[in-house]
Amino acid sequence: MSTFLHMRVSGATFTFINKCDFTAGREFSPSAGSPKLDSTGFELSKGTSRLFQAPTGWSGRFWGRTGCTFDNSGQGSCITGDCGSGQAECNGAGATPPATLAEFTLGVWFTRFLRRELS
Numbered sequence: 001m002s003t004f005l006h007m008r009v010s011g012a013t014f015t016f017i018n019k020c021d022f023t024a025g026r027e028f029s030p031s032a033g034s035p036k037l038d039s040t041g042f043e044l045s046k047g048t049s050r051l052f053q054a055p056t057g058w059s060g061r062f063w064g065r066t067g068c069t070f071d072n073s074g075q076g077s078c079i080t081g082d083c084g085s086g087q088a089e090c091n092g093a094g095a096t097p098p099a100t101l102a103e104f105t106l107g108v109w110f111t112r113f114l115r116r117e118l119s
Contacts, residue, residue, distance in 0.1 A: 011055045012106050014062070018044035025065035026050075027083060027090045031105075034059045041089040043068070059105040063095045 016026050027041045037052050037060075044050060054060075067079030074087050081099040083090035095101060 011053060011058065012104075014052045014054060015049060016044060016052075016062075017049040018046055021046055022066070023068075025068050025078060025081070025088070027063050027065060027081060027095065029083075029090060029092060029094050030058065030060035036092075039089065040091055041065075041083075041087075043088070054104075054106055056106055059103075061094070061101045061103045063099045063101045065095075065099075 018024050023043055023045050025041060025043050029040065030036055035055060035058065037054060037058075039052075042050060063081050065078040065081035068076060068082075068088075069078075070076030070088055076088070077086065081095045083093040083095055085091055085093050
């Protein structure tokens with residue numbers, strides 16, 4: 001017996017939690033044609049979290065930034081994951097090495113195939 005399960009997906013919520021002993025930054029870069037989320041970058045103090053809702057069909061990358069220093073006007077840079085914008089937000093610019101990226105594409109449909117064999 002085989003069964004197909006179809007579900008409509010309505011976006012996703014991404015939760016970022018800083019479990020490091022220091023303040024760390026997170027950056028987003030939507031793929032071409034994907035909408036910008038609430039922010040393209042932010043800082044998370046130790047032990048804090050932040051949620052972002054991404055719509056169905058969103059595609060883009062997330063990466064962390066460390067060793068960041070920004071002045072009162074928001075100008076600065078990071079040792080890892082810097083994007084060269086000179087600002088806390090990358091505004092669509094990608095990460096320069098060293099950086100670890102996570103890339104997501106949220107589909108509209110999720111299909112799961114279940115197969116059962118009976119003896």
